[in-house]
Amino acid sequence: MLKAVIFDLDGTLTVLSLPLDAMRRDTKEYYRSQGVPAELFDSEDGISSSTVKAREYFFSRGISDDEWRQMEEEIDKMLSCHEGWAATDAKIIDGSLDVVSELKSMGLKTAILTNNGRTAVDVILKQLPMGDLFDVIQTRNESPSPKPFPDGLNHLIERIAVKPKEVVYVGDARIDGAAAKRAGIEFWGVTTGETSKNDLVEAGASHVFNSLHQVLTVIKSRLA
Numbered sequence: 001m002l003k004a005v006i007f008d009l010d011g012t013l014t015v016l017s018l019p020l021d022a023m024r025r026d027t028k029e030y031y032r033s034q035g036v037p038a039e040l041f042d043s044e045d046g047i048s049s050s051t052v053k054a055r056e057y058f059f060s061r062g063i064s065d066d067e068w069r070q071m072e073e074e075i076d077k078m079l080s081c082h083e084g085w086a087a088t089d090a091k092i093i094d095g096s097l098d099v100v101s102e103l104k105s106m107g108l109k110t111a112i113l114t115n116n117g118r119t120a121v122d123v124i125l126k127q128l129p130m131g132d133l134f135d136v137i138q139t140r141n142e143s144p145s146p147k148p149f150p151d152g153l154n155h156l157i158e159r160i161a162v163k164p165k166e167v168v169y170v171g172d173a174r175i176d177g178a179a180a181k182r183a184g185i186e187f188w189g190v191t192t193g194e195t196s197k198n199d200l201v202e203a204g205a206s207h208v209f210n211s212l213h214q215v216l217t218v219i220k221s222r223l224a
Helices: 020-033 047-060 065-087 096-105 118-127 151-159 174-183 197-202 213-223
Strands: 004-007 109-113 136-138 167-171 186-190 207-209
Touching (some): 004 151, 047 065, 096 213, 109 151, 136 151, 151 174, 186 213
Parallel strands (some): 004 109, 004 167, 109 136, 167 186, 186 207
16 A cells, blocks of 8 residues: 655756756766776766766775765765755745645655755755655765665665555656666656656656646545
8 A cells, every 4th residue: 555655856846957967067077087087988877877887987996985985075065066056046846745735634654855965955945835744855965875776765765664565756867767666666757857758667657747736646546
């Protein structure tokens, strides 16, 4: 039985305003400046896939855990800078909080799992009336590893005390689907972000919606 719904943030609940291309570019440029060969990355690599490749490269060459953590801290600072600018202008996707409120009234637990950092999310929460609608809001800083790794979802469902089969993850990106699949959690896609319906289906979405309002119909059928 469905007991909880976990949401991505940018492009799912809030209007996608992150400068993702710049964030992806700067991530690759940072790793290249530390010695990663430029040819290791391709145009399709995002922040997470670039980081995975860089980690494998450095550890294959004997980097220490402390040295890698230092790089992670530098990347986090860089991403937080980009996110901070976007957070100051955050806007709710029309009707998204009404959907979450109705889910709460139906007795479901609600949560957010985002790859945004805690600093930016706290800025958003000060501006937008959404914090009280969620049992847990988990950022990349509280996740063992960011999406597309499943660690964040695994950690979150422990925090809200549900099983993988009792929750769905709703997001707008391929990495959302990848994380859900690896965690054994059903993934529902929404086309309110940067990803098309076909790409979301390819990422494993069992449903794809044009808006969160359509999510309610499916959830009500699950609870009937």
